[in-house]
Amino acid sequence: MNTATKLDWKTLCSQNDLVPFSGVAAKLDEAQIALFYLPGEEESLFAVCNHDPVSSANVIARGLIGDVNGEPVVASPLYKQHYALKSGLCLEDESLQLRTFPVRINGDHVEVLNA
Amino acid sequence: MSKQKLVVIGNGMVGHHYLESLVESGFAEQYEITVFCEEPRLAYDRVHLSAYFDGSSADDLAMGTPALYDSWGLNVLIGEKAVEIDRKNKTVTATNGDVLNYDKLVLSTGSYPFVPPVPGHERENCLVYRTIEDLEAIEAAAKGSKVGVVVGGGLLGLEAAKALRDLGLETHVVEFAPRLMAVQLDEDGGQLLRNKIEGLGVKVHTNKNTQLIDEGETAKHCMNFADGKKLETDLILFSAGIRPQDELARQSGLEIGERGGIVVNNHCQTSDENIYAIGECALWNNRIFGLVAPGYTMAKTAVSHMLGGTEEFTGADMSTKLKLLGVDVGSIGDAHGMTPGAISYKYSDDNTASYKRIIVSEDKKTLIGAVLVGDCEQYDTLLQYALNGIELPEHPESLILPALDGSSAPALGPDALPDTATICSCLNVTKGQICCSIDDGATDVGMVKDATKAASGCGGCAALVKSVVDCELEKRGVEVNTDICEHFPHTREEIYHIIRVEGIRSFHELIGKHGKGLGCDICKPAVGNMLASCWNEHIMDEKHVSLQDTNDTFMANMQKNGTYSIVPRIAGGEITPDKLIVLGQVAKKYNLYTKITGGQRVDLFGAQLHELPLIWEELIAAGFETGHAYGKSLRTVKSCVGSTWCRYGVKDSAGTAINLENRYKGLRSPHKIKFAVSGCTRECAEAQSKDIGVIATENGWNLYVCGNGGMKPRHADLFATDLDDETLIKYIDRVLMFYIKTGDRLQRTSVWMDNLEGGLDYLRDVVINDTLGIAEELEKQMAHVVDTYECEWKATLNDEEKLKRFRTFVNEDGGDPQIVNIIERDQIRPA
Ligand code: SRM
Ligand SMILES: Cc1cc2nc3c(=O)[nH]c(=O)nc-3n(C[C@H](O)[C@H](O)[C@H](O)COP(=O)(O)OP(=O)(O)OC[C@H]3O[C@@H](n4cnc5c(N)ncnc54)[C@H](O)[C@@H]3O)c2cc1C
Ligand code: SF4
Ligand code: FES
Numbered sequence: 001m002n003t004a005t006k007l008d009w010k011t012l013c014s015q016n017d018l019v020p021f022s023g024v025a026a027k028l029d030e031a032q033i034a035l036f037y038l039p040g041e042e043e044s045l046f047a048v049c050n051h052d053p054v055s056s057a058n059v060i061a062r063g064l065i066g067d068v069n070g071e072p073v074v075a076s077p078l079y080k081q082h083y084a085l086k087s088g089l090c091l092e093d094e095s096l097q098l099r100t101f102p103v104r105i106n107g108d109h110v111e112v113l114n115a
Numbered sequence: 116m117s118k119q120k121l122v123v124i125g126n127g128m129v130g131h132h133y134l135e136s137l138v139e140s141g142f143a144e145q146y147e148i149t150v151f152c153e154e155p156r157l158a159y160d161r162v163h164l165s166a167y168f169d170g171s172s173a174d175d176l177a178m179g180t181p182a183l184y185d186s187w188g189l190n191v192l193i194g195e196k197a198v199e200i201d202r203k204n205k206t207v208t209a210t211n212g213d214v215l216n217y218d219k220l221v222l223s224t225g226s227y228p229f230v231p232p233v234p235g236h237e238r239e240n241c242l243v244y245r246t247i248e249d250l251e252a253i254e255a256a257a258k259g260s261k262v263g264v265v266v267g268g269g270l271l272g273l274e275a276a277k278a279l280r281d282l283g284l285e286t287h288v289v290e291f292a293p294r295l296m297a298v299q300l301d302e303d304g305g306q307l308l309r310n311k312i313e314g315l316g317v318k319v320h321t322n323k324n325t326q327l328i329d330e331g332e333t334a335k336h337c338m339n340f341a342d343g344k345k346l347e348t349d350l351i352l353f354s355a356g357i358r359p360q361d362e363l364a365r366q367s368g369l370e371i372g373e374r375g376g377i378v379v380n381n382h383c384q385t386s387d388e389n390i391y392a393i394g395e396c397a398l399w400n401n402r403i404f405g406l407v408a409p410g411y412t413m414a415k416t417a418v419s420h421m422l423g424g425t426e427e428f429t430g431a432d433m434s435t436k437l438k439l440l441g442v443d444v445g446s447i448g449d450a451h452g453m454t455p456g457a458i459s460y461k462y463s464d465d466n467t468a469s470y471k472r473i474i475v476s477e478d479k480k481t482l483i484g485a486v487l488v489g490d491c492e493q494y495d496t497l498l499q500y501a502l503n504g505i506e507l508p509e510h511p512e513s514l515i516l517p518a519l520d521g522s523s524a525p526a527l528g529p530d531a532l533p534d535t536a537t538i539c540s541c542l543n544v545t546k547g548q549i550c551c552s553i554d555d556g557a558t559d560v561g562m563v564k565d566a567t568k569a570a571s572g573c574g575g576c577a578a579l580v581k582s583v584v585d586c587e588l589e590k591r592g593v594e595v596n597t598d599i600c601e602h603f604p605h606t607r608e609e610i611y612h613i614i615r616v617e618g619i620r621s622f623h624e625l626i627g628k629h630g631k632g633l634g635c636d637i638c639k640p641a642v643g644n645m646l647a648s649c650w651n652e653h654i655m656d657e658k659h660v661s662l663q664d665t666n667d668t669f670m671a672n673m674q675k676n677g678t679y680s681i682v683p684r685i686a687g688g689e690i691t692p693d694k695l696i697v698l699g700q701v702a703k704k705y706n707l708y709t710k711i712t713g714g715q716r717v718d719l720f721g722a723q724l725h726e727l728p729l730i731w732e733e734l735i736a737a738g739f740e741t742g743h744a745y746g747k748s749l750r751t752v753k754s755c756v757g758s759t760w761c762r763y764g765v766k767d768s769a770g771t772a773i774n775l776e777n778r779y780k781g782l783r784s785p786h787k788i789k790f791a792v793s794g795c796t797r798e799c800a801e802a803q804s805k806d807i808g809v810i811a812t813e814n815g816w817n818l819y820v821c822g823n824g825g826m827k828p829r830h831a832d833l834f835a836t837d838l839d840d841e842t843l844i845k846y847i848d849r850v851l852m853f854y855i856k857t858g859d860r861l862q863r864t865s866v867w868m869d870n871l872e873g874g875l876d877y878l879r880d881v882v883i884n885d886t887l888g889i890a891e892e893l894e895k896q897m898a899h900v901v902d903t904y905e906c907e908w909k910a911t912l913n914d915e916e917k918l919k920r921f922r923t924f925v926n927e928d929g930g931d932p933q934i935v936n937i938i939e940r941d942q943i944r945p946a
Contacts, residue, residue: 017925021633022668027927035925038633057677058931062665062724066635069601075636077665077673082636 009104009111018045018110023074025050025061026110033101033112034061036074036085043072046085047103047112052076053096060098121146122207122217124197124363129394129410130223131158131178136418138187148189149215151207153196154246157184162407162572167250168278169833170796170803170810170817176247200367202387219389219421222364222377223414226357226395226405231266235328238336241351244275253352257282260349262334264288266325267354268295273439275352276317280440281836283814287318287346289338291355294321299435299446303463304486307470311442311489320346359396359403372398381427382420383413391417404431408540408572415543432502432540436487436494443491448501449474449484457483460512471515473497480506482514495579503536529579529586538579541572546583553587560584560870578872599860600637603630607785607860611645620650621658640664641860644747647783648855649896651903653910666745669921670907671727674720676934676945679727681707681719682744683734684780687754687772687792688715697737705730708942714751714789716742721943723930724923731908740780740906747861748783749790752776753801757794757811764794766811771840772800775809778844781904782897784851785858785867789824803831806864807847812836816843820850820878823865832868832875835883845894849882852893 012026018037026033032050050058055078063074066082068091073082082091083098090096102113123130134150137143152158159176167176184191192209199208200220207215228243230236240256243249257263263279265272268290280286288295294305295312309319324341331337334347359376370378370386376398383391383399393413395405404410409431419426434447452459456477463470469489475482482500487493493514500507500514508514532538534547544567552566560581564570570577597606603626605613610625619625622642626634634642643662646652652659666672671679683698698717702709705726707719722730731741743749752775755761757768772792782788791802792809802808808819808831815837822831835846858867871877880886911917923930936943 013925017919019920024925025923027924032924032931041633055675055677057675058933059665059673059677062668062673062677064636064639064664065633066639067602067633068635070632072633073635078675078677080636 008114009106010114011106011109011111013110014108015105015110016108021065023061023063023065025058028112028114032058032061034063034074035103035110036061036065036072038065038072041072043086045103045105045110046072047101048074048083048085048088049099049101051098052078053098054079054081118145118147119218120216121148121219121221122151122197122215123148123221123223124151124207125222125224125360125394125396126150126152126154126158126191127223127225127394128158128161128178128407129225129414130221132411133221133223133393133414133417134179134184134187134189136415137421140418140422142422143187146219150184150189150191151195151197151209152191152193154248155194156247157181157191157193159247161245164244164247164250165274165278166833167247168254168281169836170812171833173247175830197363200363200390202367202369202390205389217389220391221417222385222390222392222396223394224360224363224396226359226403228353229356229358230353231325231355233325233328235336236351236353238328238351240335240349241328241353243353244271244278250278253278253350254282256350257284260284260335262287262348263350263352264338264346264348265352265354267356268292268319268321269298269354269356270296270435270437270439272352272354273312275354276312277440279350279352280315280317284350285318286316287320287348288312289323289325289340289346290319290321291324292321295319296444296446299450299486300444300488301451301472301486303461304444304450304470304472304488307463307468307488308439308442308444311468312440315440317440357395357403357405359398361396364392364396372401376403379413379428381416381429383417383428384420391421393417399428400430402430404433406431406433406435408543409433411541412543432537434498434501434540436491436498443487443489445485445487445491445494445497447485447494447498448482450486452484454483460515462512462515462517464517473511473515475507475511479511482507482511495576499532499536503533505531505533529583530590532583538583539567539569539572539576541576542568542570544569549580549583550587553584553591557584558588558593577874581872599641600635602626602632602634602638605629607641607645608857610642611649611856614642614645614649620646620652622646622662623658634662636664637860640667640747643667644783644785647748648900651781651783651900653905653907657916669724669727670741670745670911671722672745674945677931678721678723678934678945680744681722681727681730681734682712682716682742683739684742684776685716685751686776686780687752687769689754689769689773694737694739697734697739701730701733704733706936706943708944715753716751718744721936721945723934724921725928725930728912728918728921732912735906735909735912741908743781743907746783747786748781749776749779749788751789752779753789753791753805755793755799757792761794763797764811765813766794766816768792768794768800768809768811771809771816775807775844775847778901779847779851781907782851782855782900784855786861786863788851788864804828805831807831807850809843815839818843818846820875821864821868823863825863827865829865829869834875834879846882848897849890849893850878852897853878853881853889856893 020039023034023036034050036046038044050060052059063077072085088098088100158178196210197207228245263284264287265276266289268288276288295308327339331347335349338346361377364377377392379392379397385392394410416426416428436445452474457474459474461472472486474484485497532546536546548567552563557563563584570580639662702719707721710718712718752772754769754772758764788806790807791800791805793800793802794811804822804824810817817836818834819831820834823829935946937946
């Protein structure tokens with residue numbers, strides 16, 4: 001029953017590629033992932049899909065970070081919808097959700113789990 | 116059922132208001148309406164006629180447009196005078212011989228200036244002051260003149276005197292009575308006004324009866340007075356009162372007053388029940404009302420009566436508050452104390468050159484009149500006491516005496532006003548109506564103004580409207596939450612103040628001390644912007660970088676497909692051929708779409724994030740700088756070619772535009788700021804639609820402020836005239852820094868001005884008269900921004916850390932393969 005060893009953590013970049021309280025984009029094969037880094041917060045690293053479902057452009061990583069009632073969010077840079085970083089859910093339109101990825105810092109590496 | 120025929124003769128301010136009220140009533144469609152408009156244009160704002168000399172055009176003054184009248188379904192005969200009314204057959208004849216039938220007829224023919232029948236009054240350059248054509252004639256006559264005389268020292272005469280003075284003439288006012296504004300002022304008030312006006316270089320001659328105008332020796336004319344004295348002048352302006360235009364009514368046998376005027380009853384009906392008369396041609400209770408507000412009330416009354424309503428005209432308040440040649444003058448009710456038993460209190464102060472008098476009833480309970488010269492601060496309060504019969508305080512004099520022990524004079528809080536109190540007399544809006552609009556959902560001053568039209572006339576009531584609205588909202592427990600967002604319990608202005616006072620330099624520090632949470636896309640860019648306004652550090656400094664919206668972060672505007680546009684600064688729209696070539700070469704090399712913008716520069720579209728530094732490197736090498744198209748900051752200073760090339764230009768508008776653009780480039784503000792500079796009044800640069808507009812005159816620069824294109828266009832207000840270069844910059848420095856200090860987040864200067872308590876006059880006070888004592892500080896703050904300017908792109912290119920941000924992917928070179936373009940009209944565009 002030990003499946004943990006089979007988990008496929010992939011290294012995306014090094015820790016100092018991250019920008020505190022902001023986002024960067026990284027490629028994972030053909031997919032694009034937006035990484036957000038909030039040093040000092042309880043949960044400090046988030047990975048969501050970089051694709052903005054409203055504009056269909058790959059721009060989520062370039063959105064502004066903030067919180068709505070304490071919940072960390074990113075605001076899409078084009079039409080300003082807010083997505084919860086933990087769940088990927090859109091606060092303005094519940095039919096919209098960004099895919100989220102498990103993410104961790106391993107040594108100097110930023111890794112995501114490609115499930 | 117065939118429509119009733121309605122004919123309206125005269126399309127002045129009141130005639131226009133009648134039509135507007137009829138359309139608003141929703142019943143206009145029941146009538147087939149024809150309007151006779153004798154002047155060569157539709158109704159315009161005669162009250163602000165003098166603005167024509169300050170650079171306003173006929174279009175600015177226009178109240179209605181042909182398109183609007185068209186949409187109202189009216190048939191307007193522009194330039195057509197009605198010459199005959201046949202009451203028996205119910206017809207009106209036009210100059211061209213056409214005969215129209217009517218069922219109802221409205222006379223709104225206004226009045227004409229009275230010219231005393233002095234021999235010689237018909238000589239050349241003897242003019243009047245009533246229409247745009249009159250002003251054009253005055254302007255033309257002033258060109259070859261040195262001296263100008265206004266005959267008549269009333270309200271209009273003094274306004275005309277200002278116009279002559281501004282046209283550069285040596286100006287005299289000749290008055291028959293022993294004092295100026297004899298109707299509105301008492302002797303002491305008139306004397307003080309005279310002193311003040313003479314101090315401004317206008318010569319006043321009272322007790323002068325002109326008997327003959329003949330050939331002058333040193334000037335065109337010589338005026339001969341009854342006392343044997345003479346006055347030589349090139350131009351004479353008659354402003355000796357108005358006479359009702361009642362010619363048609365006389366001809367058709369309607370009842371006319373002894374001294375003219377079409378007699379009307381409380382419904383504004385004339386002696387013929389199918390004919391109404393409204394405005395300055397109408398005589399009610401043996402009185403003519405020479406102000407626009409009573410005319411508007413008459414217009415509404417006539418509409419109401421025609422539609423079966425019950426409104427009545429029962430006289431009007433003739434109180435006035437004005438700035439004449441820069442002197443504040445106010446007159447309320449019985450200014451001469453003619454009421455039997457009236458008691459009056461006077462206070463005159465040579466030191467501040469002000470005079471105040473109130474006249475109260477015998478029992479000292481009600482205010483019946485007032486005269487104010489030199490200081491009108493108490494006008495609003497006094498007027499409310501008078502109009503609403505509010506009981507006076509025990510010592511009525513306390514209303515006009517200066518506050519000696521620091522306690523200010525008892526101002527009348529908005530709460531003390533009854534619902535019937537008229538708050539806006541131009542549009543006849545009561546406190547009750549304002550309260551209704553709030554009950555109907557209005558939650559701020561702007562919405563109340565939209566709903567009630569209050570403060571859309573002379574604007575004099577704006578401050579009172581605001582205080583009533585604020586007070587009523589508070590009473591209803593509407594907590595007007597002005598916090599910027601959930602992370603800060605403060606307004607933008609408060610945050611700005613905190614940053615300045617505490618010298619805060621980062622968002623982190625600010626939110627730690629004064630807010631909570633992570634911030635959001637509202638407070639972060641706003642704070643980033645304020646930090647930049649205050650300290651002018653690079654917006655991509657590590658501590659600021661997470662604050663900005665993507666556009667500011669990457670110093671380019673994101674387009675719908677995630678690519679960016681690049682707008683280099685082209686100050687004043689002036690560019691060398693070499694630089695133009697570089698723009699073309701760079702665009703070609705990086706396959707960018709190019710377009711000339713509405714701001715006189717070139718926009719290059721379609722660059723990916725990682726291409727931005729490469730492109731900027733080439734642009735900077737060619738001498739370009741960032742154009743801040745992404746920032747809430749100075750955009751462009753549009754210019755016309757001006758005197759260097761244009762045959763009409765009187766000053767170097769392009770040069771000045773370039774100087775201004777270079778001075779204020781990079782300045783961060785609550786919203787973007789746009790300027791323009793035109794080389795003459797033809798205004799090819801459209802300066803009057805900009806936040807800051809500058810127009811060259813023969814004598815310097817006219818400065819306009821707070822204009823806007825965009826969603827809700829607003830004409831800029833004329834702020835100051837004939838400035839030299841140095842004063843121009845000084846005023847702009849102060850206006851902009853005051854805006855930065857007090858403007859709300861994402862509030863353009865236009866909306867800021869509309870919400871600024873005290874409006875344009877207040878801004879002038881702060882900027883020109885330095886009433887807040889902050890002018891020097893504002894200039895210093897601006898100097899800091901100007902001195903610390905650097906091109907953000909240039910600084911970025913020199914900084915490896917910052918450049919790291921410009922990677923489309925942190926783990927792969929190159930761009931986003933999912934961005935696809937197609938070709939249209941020989942250039943790329945997003946697929
Ligand atoms: C490029 C340009 C249109 C063009 O192809 O000509 C343009 C493009 C944009 N305008 Fe504009 N405006 C442009 C001239 C204008 C003008 C005309 C002018 O400046 O003389 C106006 C009306 C004048 C005014 O502002 O008073 C104008 C009124 C607006 C408004 C409405 C502002 C308002 O107060 O109502 C917005 C929206 C806003 O700012 O909130 C806007 C916003 C925008 C944005 C930034 C929209 C956006 O967020 O993506 C556009 C993106 C620019 C880009 O990607 O580079 N743009 N925009 C013009 C750039 C001028 C320049 O050289 O900088
Ligand atoms: C320089 C100036 C400053 C003023 N300042 C103020 C102020 O600060 N506050 C204030 O309340 N008032 C002020 N007034 C007065 C105000 O302008 C008038 O009260 C107002 O314009 C009267 O409107 P009305 O429609 O009755 O007349 P008008 O505006 O005079 O309109 C009458 C129109 O009817 C036309 N007409 C006449 N006969 C015929 C015909 N037979 N056929 C067709 N058309 C005809 C005339 O040509 C004219 O266009 C000022 C006036 C002037 C001139
Ligand atoms: S505004 Fe005047 S100076 Fe400028 S281009 Fe137009 S006409 Fe010439
Ligand atoms: S009193 Fe003139 S606009 Fe209100």
